[in-house]
Structures are given as structure tokens and as C-alpha cells.
Amino acid sequence: MLEHRTPFDSIREGEDPGSATIARELIVTPVRDKGLLLLQSACLQALQTALEREIGLRLPPAQQASWHGPYVLLWQTPAQWLLQLPARECDSIGAALSDRLASALAAITDFSDALVALEVGGAGLADVFMSGCSLDLRADAFPPGRVARTSLADVPAILWNPGGSDRIHCLIERGFETHLFAWLKGTATR
Amino acid sequence: MLRISCPWCGPRDEPEFRWGGEVPVLRPGPPEAVSDSAWAQYLFVRDNPKGWVRERWVHAFGCRQWLIVVRNTVTHEIRATARLTEPLPEVTP
């Protein structure tokens, strides 16, 4: 079997304090121990009720996130949301939501291995990101709770602001992290 | 570069979108009753006007929804965007 290593493997394996400082105080930290469930349904009321009863979450409006305790719900499309939750609860909550939505037209898919979640922080954050996507990511235009699906460095990316003006969470498809890491490094040091 | 205002996501740059052709293009039918020339017209012939045109675009890198864009093929000005569930915007100047 071929060994596939990415620049983030050394971070995950703890060869450094858990994050990588790239340049200009740009710090990349993999989001650990989180699972992802993709929720798809046009039956908003049924989905809303299931989420509220199961984990106390409300569906966020377009381009927004909602959160409650360890659960974060990210708007994706008018009929899709991404639920980030503790990895150990992924199976049980996925099954519980499926049960609650048994009579509705809905799909719940474990996306934990499909996407890589990274927290990127630092003073140069907005400038670096804005050179690779068409969004205004300055603090007043991309406030806490804001979610955007976009193209970052020519790859599909989900960006959201978990709070504060100096960090953004970025979810990309697994396999693109080597490219993204190289792009962040190249852009931040340019 | 065009700036297209997605009805769900707001203004985004053109590379986030894919062009989907003029609207409306209505499929003729029933198939057995449609002549070869009518099929050819449906498949290959478009108005391609110089000026305002209504087009379908998809926000491929964003919300992945299809939308209608009213664009001027001479100036690239975009006058309106709409969801597919909304009435088609007017194109008369």
C-alpha cells in the first residue's frame, strides 16, 4: 500500500505543538476529534423538529451557522446543512436523526472522512485568504457565524467564522490539503 | 470578470459559476411527432442576440443552485438575477 503523507500529518501526530506556523503569523491547526454529518432535506419543518429535539439546534438562515454546545450547523444550500459534532457521537446522532426523519424525505450522510477541517488564524489571515477567493473576509464583512461556500486557491472550500476577527475555519475535500498548505505558504510569504 | 449576484449567496466572481445557456429553450414533443429540423432547431440553434439575453447559470462553487441572469452580450452588464422558481425577468431595454 502506498503511503500518502500530507503536510498536516506531522501536525496530527504531534511532532510539533499541534499547529503549524506558516508565515506572517499565519497558524494552521487541524480541527481534531470532530465528525461531520451532511443533512439533506427539503422538509424543513421535519428537519428542524428532529434537530431541536435531538441536540437543541435550530436551522440557520442562508450563509449562517448556528451552534449549541459542541454542535455546529453550517448552511450549505437551501436544502443541505453540515453538522459538525464530537466524533464519538457521529454514529449515534446520525442514527437518532435518521429515526426521527424516517417518515420525511431526508438523507443523512457521514462526511467525516470526506472533508478536512482546519482552523487558520493570525494577523495576515484575511489578506492571504482574499488573494485566493472572491469573498470579502474582513471582520466587518464576514462576522462571527457567517458561512460561505466558495473556491479557495481554485479548490472548493467551506469557510466559516467561529467567532472573533482573527480566525476562520476552512473545510476542504480530503486530498486537497497538500495543495492548500503549499498555497497558504506561498501566498503568505510572497 | 463578471460579478454575479447569486439570489442565495450575494455577489460573487464569475469563476464560481458555470454558464448554462440561453432561456427559455423548450423541448418539443412528443418525440415521434417532431421533425428532424425541429429537433435540430431545439438542439443546436440559439438566438444569440447582440444585447440583452436571459441565461441560466449555476453557482457551482457556492450553493450549487441554478439561477437566471439577465446579461448584455455587448457590455456584459448584468441587470437582474432570479431564482428558477421566480418569474423570468424581462429583457426589453
Ligand SMILES: [Zn+2]
Ligand atoms: Zn449561490
